[in-house]
Amino acid sequence: MPDSEDLMSIRQMCAAYDVTPRTLRFYESKELLFPVREGQKRLFTKSDRARLKLILRGKRFGFSLEEIRQLLELYNIGDQQQTQLQRTYEIAQDRLADMERQRAELDEAIAELREQLDWGAKIIASMNQAKKAAE
Amino acid sequence: MPDSEDLMSIRQMCAAYDVTPRTLRFYESKELLFPVREGQKRLFTKSDRARLKLILRGKRFGFSLEEIRQLLELYNIGDQQQTQLQRTYEIAQDRLADMERQRAELDEAIAELREQLDWGAKIIASMNQAKKAAE
DNA sequence: AGTAAAGCTTACGTTGACGTAAGCGTAACG
DNA sequence: CGTTACGCTTACGTCAACGTAAGCTTTACT
Structure with a gap:
């Protein structure tokens, strides 16, 4: 099973993580999330969800989004x-x-x-x- | 020895705690500090310094100034x-x-x-x- | 076909925690 | 006695992290 099942709409994300659509779009604009597109629409991958969890935790510690972005690079070390x-x-x-x-x-x-x-x-x-x- | 020796100018405070004058005035305006006056000039007491330490620590934990203000009331319970x-x-x-x-x-x-x-x-x-x- | 729901973009508004500049007083120094 | 240092008030500016409103598509009913 590839990632066919693995994708969530923006609404599903909001419900699952208790954030607003605006917040998710904002995080994308700041390059914290990288949803794929189906036409115009954003589809969030498993990897986006993992990142979002880390973002929300980071925020609870008072890290800025920019600091969090740098930390997230750690999880992207491969390339x-x-x-x-x-x-x-x-x-x-x-x-x-x-x-x-x-x-x-x-x-x-x-x-x-x-x-x-x-x-x-x-x-x-x-x-x-x-x-x-x-x- | 009363509090004659106990008072610090705004500059001394800034040097001692690495904050700007603006910050100290701002904290006063938000009722986090209560310096006494000598004419126009602010003089900070030992009690102000104790509070300032708590404020700065609170900030490192991501508490808002308003939350910190409420916590500080704890240290004022007497009255x-x-x-x-x-x-x-x-x-x-x-x-x-x-x-x-x-x-x-x-x-x-x-x-x-x-x-x-x-x-x-x-x-x-x-x-x-x-x-x-x-x- | 009409309309409601979900999504999009663009862009201005808001809150907290100060920064910064203008303009004024006064005290000490050379 | 000029000017430098410290202090004051008033008030507009700024940055992060979104909120909110306007106006436009596309999809999903009914």
Whole structure:
């Protein structure tokens, strides 16, 4: 089975990934997706869907579309020249380092927020105590 | 020692935290910072500096300034009424859950990126092999 | 044949987070 | 006393990431 079954219309994509048509066209214009055409109409391949998942995840981390586009090149390594590939490899390493720094900070922030919440919980409890005593 | 020594000019702030004056004024206008005034001039307190650190960290996680403003209320709990406090507490809990979800995703993404990098390293190595053999 | 649904292109609008320029005050330096 | 440095306000500009509206096709009913 080739990719005959493998193609999705823009509406199907929108339903499947909870995005608007505009968003998909916009991503194509920015060369993040490469749907094939049947006449005028876009048809999205399995590969487009894989890329879209990565795009949406990247966005949740606050990466810009341009950064995501560079990351996506990693998944396209097959047809690159070596120097290009080397460059992409370096970008990805930097990004990985960024993500690990971000993870460390996130851990710290979570810990602090937890403390703060414990403190807040105590205060709320003591206010309830006071209220009860006043009745 | 009161806060006599505790105050910084806008330039000092910029140097210390690597932001522009515009940014600090903007944060004030959005009620994220509350510098005192000496005549016209802004003077930033220790409390402003603590807030600024939190703002900058929040930004690295992709939080919007408005979200950050709400989080900062947590650090101001002292003078709130209980219902307000309860509300803030809930917001913080949601935010904590968000952050933990984000951390889980980040872990996943890091793992995948690592795999991808290993793969890329192998390819680069084999290309070097081929190049060597061709000489 | 009529019309509703899905798709397309072109192009202007919007929001957040500042950048940047204009014009003014004042304080210190040479 | 001129000018350089720092600071202020007001206000228009910008960039990313789409939203939204207009106007035109093609396909699918009924």
